Amino acid sequence: MTAGPFYNMDLAYTSDNTTVQVQWTNYSDLESEISTYEVSLWRNTSCHSDGQEELLVDWIELTNNYTEYSFVNLNLTMNIPYTVMFKVTNGAGLSIVQKSSPVLYDPSKPTAGTLQDGPDFSTPQVWFSSTKTITGSFLHFANPLGSACPSRHISMVNDPDWNELQQIGLKDPSGKKWSLLYLTKNIDKDIYDDVISVKLARDHRKPQMFTGAYYRPASFENGGTYHVSVKPANGHGIAVTEILFWDGQDTSIATYEYEEPFNWASSVCQCCLLDPIPLDCEFCNCSRYLSDKYGNSTIPTVPSTTTGTTIQTTTQPYDIVNNPDNSNVSEPVDTSIPIAQRACGIQVFSDHYPKIVTWCRSFNDIHPLMKTAVDYNVTEEFLNFKIIFQPEMDDAVDISMCLIVFVNDEELTELCGIPNLSESAQLVLHVFNRDNFVPDITDKFNIFSTKAYFKNLILPPPAGALCRYDIEPFSEVIVPCIPCFGECSKYNCDWNCNVDQHVDFRFTLIDLDLTPQVVDVNETGHYYNKTIIYYLTGKAVTGAGDNVLSSSPGFYIDLTRPVFDPDVMLTSPIYIDATQGEFQPISYQASNNTIKAFWRCTDEESQIKENLWAIGETPGGEEVQRRATHWNDIKGVVVLLEPPEVDNLNNTIKGEIKPFEESVVPTDAMESTDPTTIGFTFTVSEDKSVKRYDMCIGTDKYLDNIFPCTWVGYNTSGSASIKDGYLYIDDIKLRPLSELKTKVWNISYESTENKTSVFHMEPGRSLFMTMRVCNEAVLCTNKSIGSVLITNTKTVLKTSEKGESIEIIQSVTTNSTRKKRETDVIVVTTPEGLEPGQTVVLQPISEEDLNTEYRSDSSTDFQPYIVNPATSFDMVDRLLYRRIHSYVTTFSVIPVGHLSMSGPMNITYPDSIGEK
Incomplete structure (x- = not known):
């Protein structure tokens, strides 16, 4: 007899405060048989030992064909134990009386947890190799108060x-x-x-x-x-x-x-378009905003609170950095480009x-x-x-x-x-x-x-808490302990039950009959073997009979073994003698302390999870080393948090390169008279973690918009250069420049294989050479090797020796048919305050220069600064605002090394047409 949902319970529960159900079975009398059953409901005033027992529902007589009875229309109270008195009488009038286990009213409901496939709760198992036995795991939290995984x-x-x-x-x-x-x-x-x-x-x-x-x-x-x-x-x-x-x-x-x-940002100051301008528009300088956007003719009245600001047009040559608290800088402030995290x-x-x-x-x-x-x-x-x-x-x-x-x-x-x-x-x-x-x-x-x-x-719960890891009829796998909470738990609690511990329960289902695959029809109407996904489903049942379900993420069955690739394992030896080279298969070796082998094993279903190997004196033997999946690594892994140092690497620039005739600033600036060839040499780094050397060429320091950064060296000194439209590494012709663009931009090879590869720079172009050095942690450092100015016989250079202003006066040949006059000269005047050694170049550009095509076929970002205006009037990207539609002479002015100046330059040049 029981007054709860299950028999043999020391303490029963009900989640319905209006009903107590009593049920019984297997009562008998072999002589006079059972005549009647009688039930009554009692309650204690408390769970304490001195609590008084009171009659709640008087005895009710039932015939012998009853097996259960429900007391209804009750008003049960929590933490009050209720009991059922049960009386059985035979035909001779003799009777026995039994008392049920206490019944408590518990309105709480169970909470669904996480059920994992496999024996390790923190590492779910996706594939099983048996159709008969499946193992699962789940967590049980004995504390009935609060969340099962408390945040x-x-x-x-x-x-x-x-x-x-x-x-x-x-x-x-x-x-x-x-x-x-x-x-x-x-x-x-x-x-x-x-x-x-x-x-x-x-x-x-x-x-x-x-x-x-x-x-x-x-x-x-x-x-x-x-x-x-x-x-x-x-x-x-x-x-x-x-x-x-x-x-x-x-x-x-x-x-x-x-x-x-x-x-x-253009919409931030749209409040300036209102007339009058609202007061909440004080964060905008409306005068400047409207002047920049529409000109002066449409500026509405600006509130008197608006004040003018001064625009600093000349930038400082140095960046000013401070400590976060504006204290004095006592050590260098890191201004390097950070690495994405x-x-x-x-x-x-x-x-x-x-x-x-x-x-x-x-x-x-x-x-x-x-x-x-x-x-x-x-x-x-x-x-x-x-x-x-x-x-x-x-x-x-x-x-x-x-x-x-x-x-x-x-x-x-x-x-x-x-x-x-x-x-x-x-x-x-x-x-x-x-x-x-x-x-x-x-x-x-x-x-x-x-x-x-x-x-x-x-x-979430603290790190380390297990509860953070989230076809067969139900069978009982676990009966968890019940912790002791208050007086009413004394009937069935376990004083050794840890109320604050998440217990990892593991269970195994046996004698199953699972099928790994089933024949199915795909979208095209063809039959194929479809892998079946199975789920473990757990049911947690409370003492009141309430339950909750939870299913695992799902698992598959794979009965096939991994397959070794016969082309790798059988056609050639799988052993390598380190003394003969890293990639030379051998059948005999000279080393008695090292054995090295390679293999290839595949599995199309569950894939390869781990490899185990042994060393023996016979096929399959383990005499030298037992089968294992781990070993003591003698190399380890090095944590690299800093990019490699590059100051100790030596570099020289290749090509028709020579220093300027005078000492210039920057000191690594040089000139070249060959606009189609350039490169550099480099020495190997002493840092053993460095594995990559790139060559980059750009229109300014550290840019690569002329020649994109390309891997040109591994772990030895060498050289890289561009010549005749090809990339050369260690003076070996490697590949045309157009193929480098193909690899970067994923253009089909067929569309570029018949195209010519061109590298031709303009006179007056500064090429900035950069070597990028990367270690095995993919941390890179850029080293500026210097700049190369493309010059010719018409190039004019002048240097400021002590920082004084430079003035270049140069006669030019014009396209005019009139006679030459004194005004047919170009005058370039720089401001005072230059760096000692700072140099300015005047580069006259001839008709031949204008009609030459300048390209770098390895880059999609390269834009030549010389494009003949006479042949580009109808090009959309050449529709320049207030462009010059006629010209007498063409020239460019270039500061060597692209050094900034302390102020604006003044350039005077002839600007007349015909005989005017």
Whole structure:
């Protein structure tokens, strides 16, 4: 007899507070048989030992054909034990009385957990090799209170793991310099409401912005679910509020710069088009905006609060860098181009064109950056973000990660195939200025400022918590222990049951009869063997009889063995003697301490998960080494965090190269009279991790828009050069330049094989040579080898010896039919304050030069600066505003090394037509 859903229970439960059901079986009397059954319902005043027992429902007599009875219309109370008294009477009037186990009212429902295929809960098994036996695992959390995998509510103010970032700009992998300064004082904490705010404000002295960043460990492991409420920063579309998951150094951060298909900044000051201009348009300099956009004729009246600003037209030759706290710089400030780090972010754009952007990038941008943008009506209310990093497993070795973003319980975006962040990833809350935009100061008493607010942060369970890893009838596999909670649990609890432990239960189903494949029909009507996916489904049942189901991710059956490739394993020896070379198969070897072999094994269904090998004196033997899948590596892996040093590498530039006749600045600038040939030599680096040397040629320092960076050296000294339209490596003719463009831009080879390859530079062109050196961690350093100026017999050079102004006066041959006059000269005058040794070149351009075609067929970005105007009038990309439609002479002026000057140059040249 039992008063619960199951027999033999020390304590029964019911989830219905109006009914108690009693059921019985196997009562008998062999002589006078059973005459009647009687039931009554009792309750204790409490679970304490001194509790009083009270009659709730008096005895009810039932005939002998009953096997159950329900007490109805009750009002059961929690933590009050109820019992059923049961009386059985035979035909002779003799009876027995039994008392049921206590019954408690429990309205709670079970929570579905995670069921995994395979014996290891943290590493699901996708393929099984048996059709008879399947193993699974799941977690049991004995604590009946709260969540089965408790998340953590994090205080925005009092949690000790929070940190405040100090940083100059953003560590932008593109090399962009941000006018942004991260300060601790721009983070404000509200201890009463447990809210923090990050302020983005314009500096009243310099053209830069102040902001802050609040960060802490993200507790990232096998994905996770994050909650945070955000009130995005307002600010006329300038401010971007971001939730950033940063997997780089916690001393610096970077972000993704979302670009609109149109110029969003042009709409920031559209309020200037209203007449009169509204007062909330004070963040714009409307006079300048309208003058730049429409000219002076359509400027409406500007409020008197608007003040003019001074535009600095001459840039400083040096960048000024400061420490984040504006203290004195006591050591060099790192100005190198940062390396892209693994990161994901959710950006909120408010005001004009509001939207939410989700993005992820990989380390060093090895994989393309992933992003998605969704228009969203961003108001001034808090947005409740739910951010889920969800792992997905398609086979035994490949795990992909998805990022799903919910806003106010509505799924907004989903990115799959994102990089898997490490356990050291940081959660960063910050605000930055969009596109590095710095608004003008139009009212010194009302400078641009805005704030974003963050609260209600909920993190996943701590790293290491097992609960973070998410065809056969049901059979009982586990009876978990019941912890002791309060007085009422004394009837059936286990004092040794750990209430705070997640227990990993493993179970095995045996005597199954699974089929790996089934014959199916595809879309074309053909039959094929379709692999069947099976799921383990678990049912958790409470003492009250309520249950909940959970299914595993699914698994397959593979009964076929891996197959060794006979072409590799049988046609030639698989052994290699290291003393004879790294790639020479042998049947005999001279080494007695090293044995090396290679093999190829494939499996078209479940693929190869691991390889085990042994060494024996007979085929299949293990006399020398037992079969194993691991070994003690004598090489290891070296962690490289810094790019290679290049200052100790020696380089020379190849071709018809010679130094200038006078000492010039920069000192590595040279000239060449051969516009079709150039290259360099290099020595091998002493750094053993360096594995790649690239040659790059550009129109300015570190650019490669003339010859894209191309791998030209491995681990030995050598040379690379361009000659006759071909790339030469170590003076060996390798390939035409047009094929290099094919490899970069994926153009079909057939479309380029019949084309000529040309490398021909213009007179006056400066070619900047760069060698890019990369180590095995794909960290690279660019070394500038120098610049080469293409000259000819007409080139005129003049050098400033002590920084004085340069004046070049040069007679020219014009295209005019009139007689030569004194005005047929070109006069170039530079400003004072040049660097000693700074040189300026005047390059006259002849008719032959104008009609020559200049090309670099290895690059799609190369644009010659000499294009004959007479033959390009009808070209769309040559429709120049206020272009010169006639010319008497043609020339160019080039500063050697592209050094900037302290001010503008003055150039005087003849500009007359015919006899005028």
